[in-house]
Amino acid sequence: xVSVVDxxxxxxxxxxxxxxxxxxGLLIGFIVGLPSAIAQVYGHRFLKIMVEVYAWFFRSVxxxxxxxxxxxxxxxxxxxxxxxxxxxxxxxxxxxxxxxSQIFRGAITSVGEGxxxxxxTLGMSKMRAIYHIVLPQALRISIPGWANEYAIxxxxxAICFTLGVMEILTRTRYVVMATLEPLIPYFIAGxxxxxxxxxxxxxxxxxxxxxxxxGLIWRM
Amino acid sequence: MSFxxxxxxxxxxxxxxxxxxxxxxxxxxxxxxxxxxxxxVYGNKVVSLIAAGFVALLRGLPLVVTLLIVFFALPRIGLYxxxxxxxxxxxxxxxxxxxSEYVRAAIQSIDVGQSLAAQALGMTKLQEVVxxxxxxxxxxxxxxxxxxxxxxxxxxxxAYIIGVQEIFATAxxxxxxQFRPIExxxxxxxxxxxxxxxxxxxxxxxxxxxxxxGLEIV
Numbered sequence: 001x002v003s004v005v006d007x008x009x010x011x012x013x014x015x016x017x018x019x020x021x022x023x024x025g026l027l028i029g030f031i032v033g034l035p036s037a038i039a040q041v042y043g044h045r046f047l048k049i050m051v052e053v054y055a056w057f058f059r060s061v062x063x064x065x066x067x068x069x070x071x072x073x074x075x076x077x078x079x080x081x082x083x084x085x086x087x088x089x090x091x092x093x094x095x096x097x098x099x100x101s102q103i104f105r106g107a108i109t110s111v112g113e114g115x116x117x118x119x120x121t122l123g124m125s126k127m128r129a130i131y132h133i134v135l136p137q138a139l140r141i142s143i144p145g146w147a148n149e150y151a152i153x154x155x156x157x158a159i160c161f162t163l164g165v166m167e168i169l170t171r172t173r174y175v176v177m178a179t180l181e182p183l184i185p186y187f188i189a190g191x192x193x194x195x196x197x198x199x200x201x202x203x204x205x206x207x208x209x210x211x212x213x214x215g216l217i218w219r220m
Numbered sequence: 221m222s223f224x225x226x227x228x229x230x231x232x233x234x235x236x237x238x239x240x241x242x243x244x245x246x247x248x249x250x251x252x253x254x255x256x257x258x259x260x261v262y263g264n265k266v267v268s269l270i271a272a273g274f275v276a277l278l279r280g281l282p283l284v285v286t287l288l289i290v291f292f293a294l295p296r297i298g299l300y301x302x303x304x305x306x307x308x309x310x311x312x313x314x315x316x317x318x319x320s321e322y323v324r325a326a327i328q329s330i331d332v333g334q335s336l337a338a339q340a341l342g343m344t345k346l347q348e349v350v351x352x353x354x355x356x357x358x359x360x361x362x363x364x365x366x367x368x369x370x371x372x373x374x375x376x377x378x379a380y381i382i383g384v385q386e387i388f389a390t391a392x393x394x395x396x397x398q399f400r401p402i403e404x405x406x407x408x409x410x411x412x413x414x415x416x417x418x419x420x421x422x423x424x425x426x427x428x429x430x431x432x433x434g435l436e437i438v
Contacts, residue, residue: 060413062377064388065405073401155282159378169284182292190289194280 004184007175011188014168018196021088021157021167026150028093033100038130040101041108051101058098063159066091071163084163092160096153103149107142108134140211147204151197158193168192227394227404234390235411241304241376241386245311246369252316253365254354257323262349271320278317283375286310291382307379315372322364326357359430366423370416377412387411 036054039047058066071087082090111134119129161170172189176182221229259271278286291306301309330353338348358365380389391408395401 056417057409057413060374060416061409062374062388062412064377064380065391065409065412068392068395068401069405069409072395073405077402158282158284161284162381169282169288173288176292182288183296186285186289186293190281190285193282193285194277197280 002179007179007185008188011168011171011175011185014166014171015192017165017167018154018157020085021092021160021165022150022154024089025092025096025153025157028090029096029100032094032097034104036097036101037104037108040105042126042130055098055101058095063095063156064162066095067160067163084165088160088163088165092153092157096149099149099152103142103145104138106145107138110141111137140213143204143208143211147201147208150200150204154196154200155193223398223400227407230390230394231387231407231411234385234387237384238376238386241307241311241379241384242373244308245315245372245376248312249315249319249372250365252312253319253323254358256316256320257327258349258354260320260324261327262345275317275320278313283310283314284378284381286314287378287382303383306382307384311372311376315368318368319365322361323357326361327353329360330356356435359432359435362423362427362430370419373415373419374412
């Protein structure tokens with residue numbers, strides 16, 4: 001008879017993998033999403049349409065389908081033999097970029113055109129106005145939306161068990177198969193996800209409060 | 221039969237199952253969302269605490285985990301559901317919990333004057349909530365609700381994990397026979413994108429149709 005104590009460390013190790021998926025996905029999403037948002041607001045018409053199609057596609061297709069499409073189809077066809085973890089992080093990231101572009105676009109729009117125009121009037125270049133005036137405000141405004149995105153991507157990372165990434169859920173399923181006892185392992189996995197969801201959101205909201213600029217927040 | 225003919229036949233079979241899943245889950249999740257929100261705002265301490273706890277729990281769990289718990293863990297405490305109903309139950313609970321947050325915020329945003337006027341007309345609390353508050357709150361929550369329903373359409377693909385033969389499951393099965401993943405999964409992707417886009421369009425129209433002039437000003 002296997003006791004709970006025997007497999008808890010094994011499941012707990014999955015937390016690191018889950019956080020790797022989430023951290024990598026959020027980072028790639030940020031790297032893709034922020035320029036996309038800037039392009040959507042300030043870019044040429046052609047660029048805008050490209051970003052819109054990208055955001056539409058990745059927000060309208062289930063993660064499960066994307067994972068299989070990229071892991072079995074697109075990456076091998078392009079000549080990349082990726083392991084499940086790398087592939088999952090990339091797919092989570094590209095998809096998160098589509099969602100994050102919408103978060104940042106909303107934030108940039110809410111900063112208001114006046115700020116941008118004023119910066120341009122002061123002789124700043126387009127890039128400098130965006131970088132020094134618009135983004136410092138927009139990024140602060142987008143933190144709550146970003147906290148939400150963290151919670152979403154955390155829960156979506158569980159879907160990566162379908163590719164066999166050794167995150168929390170994959171390990172839990174192995175434990176269930178080995179012990180034939182579904183109840184306790186699944187509740188442990190559930191508890192871990194709940195703790196990660198709420199603690200992460202809490203941390204991000206604390207950062208939001210710390211970075212708050214008096215007078216900036218009330219305008220939204 | 222050619223590849224595409226056979227593939228379309230597979231997809232159609234799965235698509236019908238997906239539609240069956242959604243046809244049950246969507247209306248029931250909306251009802252659950254309304255019920256949970258009402259319970260949280262108007263229920264007594266115990267009821268509102270239970271509703272809040274349920275929502276916090278379901279919003280903290282990944283849908284996959286909820287699905288696996290309903291299908292694999294609940295039988296251990298004597299609750300058996302077949303794959304189809306396990307999926308429907310998990311979808312209703314998850315989506316209902318998310319939707320209830322929008323409805324709750326909408327209920328709280330309705331002017332107190334509405335409630336006072338209803339009382340002045342001699343309505344009971346139940347009449348007031350059903351006839352005065354909820355119709356307005358539902359309209360205000362509709363953009364959020366429709367967002368959640370579009371998520372639900374996409375996440376319905378997870379039902380394949382517990383063996384429901386919905387569209388992703390049939391596509392995956394067909395891929396294991398033919399191994400042409402790019403054609404198979406990109407077609408599946410486009411079908412989901414089509415469903416999500418149609419739903420977005422439908423809800424925009426619904427919002428316009430249900431619009432009451434003046435209500436949108438908070």
